[in-house]
Amino acid sequence: MVTSGLQIYGAYAKFGERGGPYYVNPFQDTEFPGWSRLGGWLAGALNWHFALMWGLVGVGLLYLCYMVASGEWRSLLFRRRDVRGAIAMQQYYLRLRKDHPPQGKHNPLQKFAYTFIVLLGVLSVLTGFAIYKPVQFSWLTALFGGFQAARYWHFWAVWIFVGFTIVHVILVFAVDPPSFRAMITGWYRGRFPSHD
Amino acid sequence: MTRSEQTPETPETPRTSRRDFLRIAAGAGTASLAAACKWDGGNAVRPRLLDISRVNDWVGEKLLYSPSRLAREYATTERTANVPSYFISRTLPLLKDPAAWRLRVDGLVRQPLDLSLDDLMRMPRTTYTVKHHCVEGWTAISTWHGVPVSAIAERAELLPAARYARFVSFDADYSNGWDLASAMHPQTILAYGWNDNPLPPSHGAPLRLYAPIKLGYKMTKYLVSVTFTDKRPGGYWEDQGYPWFAGV
Numbered sequence: 001m002v003t004s005g006l007q008i009y010g011a012y013a014k015f016g017e018r019g020g021p022y023y024v025n026p027f028q029d030t031e032f033p034g035w036s037r038l039g040g041w042l043a044g045a046l047n048w049h050f051a052l053m054w055g056l057v058g059v060g061l062l063y064l065c066y067m068v069a070s071g072e073w074r075s076l077l078f079r080r081r082d083v084r085g086a087i088a089m090q091q092y093y094l095r096l097r098k099d100h101p102p103q104g105k106h107n108p109l110q111k112f113a114y115t116f117i118v119l120l121g122v123l124s125v126l127t128g129f130a131i132y133k134p135v136q137f138s139w140l141t142a143l144f145g146g147f148q149a150a151r152y153w154h155f156w157a158v159w160i161f162v163g164f165t166i167v168h169v170i171l172v173f174a175v176d177p178p179s180f181r182a183m184i185t186g187w188y189r190g191r192f193p194s195h196d
Numbered sequence: 197m198t199r200s201e202q203t204p205e206t207p208e209t210p211r212t213s214r215r216d217f218l219r220i221a222a223g224a225g226t227a228s229l230a231a232a233c234k235w236d237g238g239n240a241v242r243p244r245l246l247d248i249s250r251v252n253d254w255v256g257e258k259l260l261y262s263p264s265r266l267a268r269e270y271a272t273t274e275r276t277a278n279v280p281s282y283f284i285s286r287t288l289p290l291l292k293d294p295a296a297w298r299l300r301v302d303g304l305v306r307q308p309l310d311l312s313l314d315d316l317m318r319m320p321r322t323t324y325t326v327k328h329h330c331v332e333g334w335t336a337i338s339t340w341h342g343v344p345v346s347a348i349a350e351r352a353e354l355l356p357a358a359r360y361a362r363f364v365s366f367d368a369d370y371s372n373g374w375d376l377a378s379a380m381h382p383q384t385i386l387a388y389g390w391n392d393n394p395l396p397p398s399h400g401a402p403l404r405l406y407a408p409i410k411l412g413y414k415m416t417k418y419l420v421s422v423t424f425t426d427k428r429p430g431g432y433w434e435d436q437g438y439p440w441f442a443g444v
Contacts, residue, residue: 012333043437044236
């Protein structure tokens with residue numbers, strides 16, 4: 001989805017009505033390198049993008065249904081009562097606090113990350129839809145501030161997602177390599193008993 | 197014919213362990229990612245992508261399109277200063293004899309028509325200031341005026357068997373195929389005016405199709421004919437892989 005999106009972006013590599021003014025964008029008029037683009041040309045990239053979309057939406061809905069049906073959402077959803085714990089956890093990570101705050105399966109910062117990334121996925125899909133059907137779903141497009149603004153948020157969601165994924169995987173290898181296998185297989189055999 | 201000719205002989209499949217499976221999956225994933233760059237899917241995947249595009253066309257046409265939903269209109273002060281224009285021919289398509297130009301309306305109609313620009317101008321006129329959505333991602337606001345396609349269909353006495361409309365230009369071999377519901381939308385017009393002036397050659401003079409409910413490439417410029425049909429017509433970009441429905 002990201003690589004076909006970068007190919008699509010190249011057709012009009014800016015955000016704003018024709019002739020400007022344009023939204024602040026460090027990638028304005030940037031052509032992303034060939035290895036990062038999927039589709040070969042605009043039509044090819046659109047067809048990849050709109051085909052893979054079904055996978056993203058399908059898996060996303062399955063995931064959310066599973067979370068609700070299994071009750072797993074309780075250990076992942078960041079709620080108001082997690083704010084205090086999140087601050088304590090952040091103090092611990094910054095070495096402002098010596099002892100590791102008590103936690104359940106996931107600590108409040110982890111809950112924040114898992115909730116944030118799901119919301120980011122929802123934002124990606126909704127902004128995508130706002131760009132796909134800006135007349136039929138004009139209320140949705142208007143919600144994001146119009147067609148060009150929706151394009152803008154759709155684009156930024158990608159970089160936040162890419163950044164999140166890189167940091168996420170670096171942390172996995174830095175803190176708890178066995179959890180990398182757990183991410184793929186579903187079975188955890190590491191040193192943190194709380195994960196099971 | 198012996199049995200071995202019917203089915204290729206397969207050796208006893210060794211039991212694949214989970215570890216092997218993951219190794220294969222990871223390898224295949226990496227390889228496909230590497231091969232993916234600049235790849236339109238090739239002969240193996242491209243047809244499948246086009247199949248999915250047809251499914252998306254169906255979803256767009258049957259589930260997401262509302263024939264009564266109107267595109268938002270803007271104030272004339274919000275018009276975009278420089279609206280780009282495109283054509284397929286090497287040079288700007290111009291009529292040798294503008295006075296001889298006629299719009300041909302035929303196909304599944306009781307009364308085929310040959311309309312001059314004056315005939316069209318005497319028909320009911322629709323004027324609106326709307327946002328244009330290009331497949332590339334740019335948008336531009338302009339004012340257009342012309343005759344609703346539905347008024348043309350009524351005058352030609354459209355037959356109930358018609359399900360599509362085919363619009364043909366004199367710009368090389370450019371044409372478009374439309375679903376009838378989108379063609380009959382009240383904001384789908386044959387425009388002969390742009391920003392209060394006669395349509396300039398750069399935007400498709402003397403007559404072009406315009407509708408704020410479709411992407412720009414569906415709006416045939418330099419029109420010569422409208423043909424109503426029961427078979428889905430292709431189009432210049434659509435036949436090369438761009439989405440056929442392209443409603444916004």
